Amino acid sequence: MSIKSQAEVESQYQQRQAEVQSGQLSPEQAFGNMDDWIIQLGQRKALLHPGVRKWMWFDRLHNEWVLTGFGVGEAILLSIGSVAGVKKLRQRDDVAGWCVYRQGQELFGPLWSGEMIDRFKSQPELKNILVWSPRATDWLTVVYDPQGEIYFADKTGKQVSITAIGKPVPVTASLPDNATLIKFSAPARMLEPPHPPTVKKKSNRNLIIAIVVIVVLLCFCFPAMVAIVYFVAKTAGFLPTWLGGSAWAPLLML
Numbered sequence: 649m650s651i652k653s654q655a656e657v658e659s660q661y662q663q664r665q666a667e668v669q670s671g672q673l674s675p676e677q678a679f680g681n682m683d684d685w686i687i688q689l690g691q692r693k694a695l696l697h698p699g700v701r702k703w704m705w706f707d708r709l710h711n712e713w714v715l716t717g718f719g720v721g722e723a724i725l726l727s728i729g730s731v732a733g734v735k736k737l738r739q740r741d742d743v744a745g746w747c748v749y750r751q752g753q754e755l756f757g758p759l760w761s762g763e764m765i766d767r768f769k770s771q772p773e774l775k776n777i778l779v780w781s782p783r784a785t786d787w788l789t790v791v792y793d794p795q796g797e798i799y800f801a802d803k804t805g806k807q808v809s810i811t812a813i814g815k816p817v818p819v820t821a822s823l824p825d826n827a828t829l830i831k832f833s834a835p836a837r838m839l840e841p842p843h844p845p846t847v848k849k850k851s852n853r854n855l856i857i858a859i860v861v862i863v864v865l866l867c868f869c870f871p872a873m874v875a876i877v878y879f880v881a882k883t884a885g886f887l888p889t890w891l892g893g894s895a896w897a898p899l900l901m902l
Contacts, residue, residue, distance in 0.1 A: 652687050654782040655744035657696050658720045660684065664698075690727035690786050696720070705732045724748055724758055726780045743782040747810055750778045750787070761810050768798055781810040 652660075664678040679685075679698035686695050693706040695713055703725055704713040716725070716734050721741055723734040726748060735748050735758050747764050748757035757764065761781070768777070768790060778787040779800055788800040788808055800808050 653785055654687060654689070654694070654725050655742075656783075657685060657687055658743055658782075661696060661698065661720055688785060689725055689732075691730050692727040692732040694725050694732075703734070724780065724782055746782065748780045750780070751776055765798055765811070779810070781808070783810050784808050 664673065667673040668675055668678045682695070685698060686693060695704045695706065696702075697704055697713070700715070701719045703716045703718055703723075705716060705725075706712075707714045716723070718734050718736065721737070721743060723736045724743055724746060725732075725734055727733070728750075735755070737743065737746055737758050745761055746758040747761050748755055748759070749764060750756070759767070764779070777790050779790060780787055781800070784800075784802060786802060788802055788810070791799055791801050793799060800810055802808055
């Protein structure tokens with residue numbers, strides 16, 4: 649199981665990209681090892697795909713990687729049990745400085761870590777609050793030390809630092825609006841193009857079958873029908889002599 653966090657992998661991606669641009673590493677050396685980009689977040693696995701520059705969740709049901717639609721510095725990946733999702737940042741930034749917290753079934757954030765800590769200090773009840781930080785790989789509990797300071801601990805009781813230095817940097821680039829927690833159920837291929845819809849395949853197949861049936865009818869049934877009509881017309885005396893009928897047959901056509 650990977651112990652890398654989302655923040656560590658995104659930082660690694662930025663560093664490797666700089667090394668490729670400077671010629672220190674080839675793209676294959678920098679991004680060729682898939683294990684470098686996979687992390688375990690709670691019960692779910694995530695992958696930062698260097699080729700498409702987007703995060704993906706692993707869909708165990710379909711054994712496929714599913715695109716989240718978000719890339720480096722755009723959103724926080726998190727999981728609640730088997731449910732995997734993303735929370736969009738308010739601005740494109742280093743994810744290490746941002747957090748989401750959960751109180752009961754309600755999610756709050758993303759918030760700048762300093763902003764969240766200030767909110768907690770003014771909130772008397774913290775027992776039912778869990779915090780998700782891109783610096784960690786699971787939910788953290790909020791703990792007061794004897795001096796009244798707030799810190800965060802993982803399931804083993806180990807203290808985890810989530811405080812970021814500085815402030816978020818304003819940017820002009822906008823991010824997508826789909827930032828709610830979602831459960832991925834529809835599979836999406838990581839490298840292969842999407843397959844055509846099944847309905848379209850059936851429509852094309854039905855059209856081909858119809859064409860074949862028409863051709864068969866024209867080739868076999870039409871000559872038989874012509875022969876029957878000819879025989880009936882000749883027997884009744886309606887055919888002219890040039891078609892093998894009676895000499896007086898054309899008079900019937902007047």
